[in-house]
Amino acid sequence: MADLAFSLELSDDQKELQKWLHEFAAEVIRPAAHEWDEREETPWPIIQEAAKAGIYSLDFMASQWFDDSGLGMVIAQEELFWGDAGIGLAIMGTGLAAAAVSANGTNEQIGEFVPAMYGTPDDIKLGSFCSSEPDAGSDVGAMKTRAIWDEAAGEWVLNGTKTWATNGGIADWHVIVASVDPSLATRGQASFVVPPGTKGLSQGQKFKKHGIRASHTAEVVLDDVRLPGKYLLGGKEKLDDRLNRAREGLKTGRSQPSMATFERTRPTVGAQAVGIARAAYEVALEYAKQREQFGRPIIENQGIAFKLADMKTRIDASRLLVWRAAWMARQGKEFTAAEGSQCKLFAGETAVWVTEQAIQVLGGNGYTREYPVERMHRDAKIYTIFEGTSEIQRLVIARAISGTYIR
Numbered sequence: 170m171a172d173l174a175f176s177l178e179l180s181d182d183q184k185e186l187q188k189w190l191h192e193f194a195a196e197v198i199r200p201a202a203h204e205w206d207e208r209e210e211t212p213w214p215i216i217q218e219a220a221k222a223g224i225y226s227l228d229f230m231a232s233q234w235f236d237d238s239g240l241g242m243v244i245a246q247e248e249l250f251w252g253d254a255g256i257g258l259a260i261m262g263t264g265l266a267a268a269a270v271s272a273n274g275t276n277e278q279i280g281e282f283v284p285a286m287y288g289t290p291d292d293i294k295l296g297s298f299c300s301s302e303p304d305a306g307s308d309v310g311a312m313k314t315r316a317i318w319d320e321a322a323g324e325w326v327l328n329g330t331k332t333w334a335t336n337g338g339i340a341d342w343h344v345i346v347a348s349v350d351p352s353l354a355t356r357g358q359a360s361f362v363v364p365p366g367t368k369g370l371s372q373g374q375k376f377k378k379h380g381i382r383a384s385h386t387a388e389v390v391l392d393d394v395r396l397p398g399k400y401l402l403g404g405k406e407k408l409d410d411r412l413n414r415a416r417e418g419l420k421t422g423r424s425q426p427s428m429a430t431f432e433r434t435r436p437t438v439g440a441q442a443v444g445i446a447r448a449a450y451e452v453a454l455e456y457a458k459q460r461e462q463f464g465r466p467i468i469e470n471q472g473i474a475f476k477l478a479d480m481k482t483r484i485d486a487s488r489l490l491v492w493r494a495a496w497m498a499r500q501g502k503e504f505t506a507a508e509g510s511q512c513k514l515f516a517g518e519t520a521v522w523v524t525e526q527a528i529q530v531l532g533g534n535g536y537t538r539e540y541p542v543e544r545m546h547r548d549a550k551i552y553t554i555f556e557g558t559s560e561i562q563r564l565v566i567a568r569a570i571s572g573t574y575i576r
């Protein structure tokens with residue numbers, strides 16, 4: 170693909186997309202945010218509305234992913250998560266499973282599984298990406314879920330327990346990362362698609378969470394799950410070839426399945442954090458203009474105004490890092506300094522910091538559920554934990570810039 174000239178000016182189409190999604194977020198998502206946070210349930214009616222509007226659909230997701238500039242998807246994420254992060258994740262959770270199929274599947278597999286994960290506006294479906302395990306969070310190589318090829322039956326047999334899976338157990342389609350050869354750690358892993366109604370897959374514990382409570386998070390238990398060969402992403406021949414090369418100690422030329430998924434999704438996760446931070450900043454700015462103490466609006470004090478200036482500056486810096494990484498990914502530029510990790514790290518920590526400052530600006534009101542900033546603060550915290558913790562992002566960046574295997 171030819172390089173696009175550098176510009177920070179959005180195209181008319183991108184501005185239109187931003188405006189449309191902002192309206193949906195303001196009119197449909199934001200008004201429902203408090204209710205679904207309190208209910209701690211998947212907001213099916215809102216996902217349905219998103220599907221009817223054409224947002225929860227493969228067409229929409231694909232056109233944003235394949236926007237030439239790379240910015241379509243990050244613009245979309247920022248607006249939806251500006252509306253609410255829990256509902257945003259309920260709408261976007263399927264995307265992680267779809268990205269895993271797109272990153273690791275053959276063209277036939279992508280064509281068959283990805284549209285089925287979204288369903289239709291009248292019959293919506295969900296996808297779930299299951300990599301983490303109780304003893305394998307940051308340390309993906311410690312994964313215990315096993316996939317064994319049953320030669321006689323011509324089927325894969327999966328056993329193990331996944332945890333923290335977004336949409337886990339309630340999804341129609343699950344993408345499971347499993348170890349085929351544990352002696353090869355991450356290089357011995359492969360991704361499998363488990364279609365709806367497969368025997369042996371069940372939901373374990375559903376987690377009660379600090380934030381993003383409209384997004385369902387649960388364990389997924391795999392008990393002798395049998396899958397025909399076509400559900401191994403990439404196919405057996407390719408896997409055998411990769412395993413053989415790994416056994417011979419040669420470079421496979423490809424990162425392990427989970428990492429391939431995370432690389433593609435990091436700027437989008439950073440954009441979600443930008444959306445939350447911007448939402449809290451806007452509430453704080455308005456409040457500071459209205460609230461009077463000592464006979465004047467509190468914004469007239471540098472102590473408050475400087476806080477807002479810092480909030481705005483860090484949010485804009487986060488967005489620029491997100492846009493850079495998204496643009497680089499789409500142009501096929503090599504991430505020489507872990508630019509994807511940089512944007513996720515900075516945007517995630519900014520969202521936590523900005524939402525906390527917003528509570529401070531709102532004082533006692535900020536600490537109550539009468540105002541949205543305490544929810545936004547709870548929601549923001551996940552961004553220093555999932556899709557690679559802040560410490561792991563720093564490790565990735567430090568290794569990239571130093572060329573040293575830092576632990």
Ligand SMILES: Cc1cc2nc3c(=O)[nH]c(=O)nc-3n(C[C@H](O)[C@H](O)[C@H](O)COP(=O)(O)OP(=O)(O)OC[C@H]3O[C@@H](n4cnc5c(N)ncnc54)[C@H](O)[C@@H]3O)c2cc1C
Pocket residue numbers: 265298299300301303305306307308332333334335336378381386551554555556557558559560561564576
């Ligand atoms: C709400 C939610 C949704 C999620 N959704 C999904 C999902 O859809 N699919 C999925 O597969 N997973 C999902 N996850 C899992 C998430 O990616 C993991 O929680 C995350 O990778 C961290 O793993 P862990 O929780 O086991 O923490 P641990 O790995 O145990 O880490 C604990 C602490 O130790 C630090 N640490 C660990 N190793 C190092 C090191 N080498 N150097 C420095 N510090 C280190 C970590 O940074 C962290 O601070 C989700 C988690 C949550 C909470």
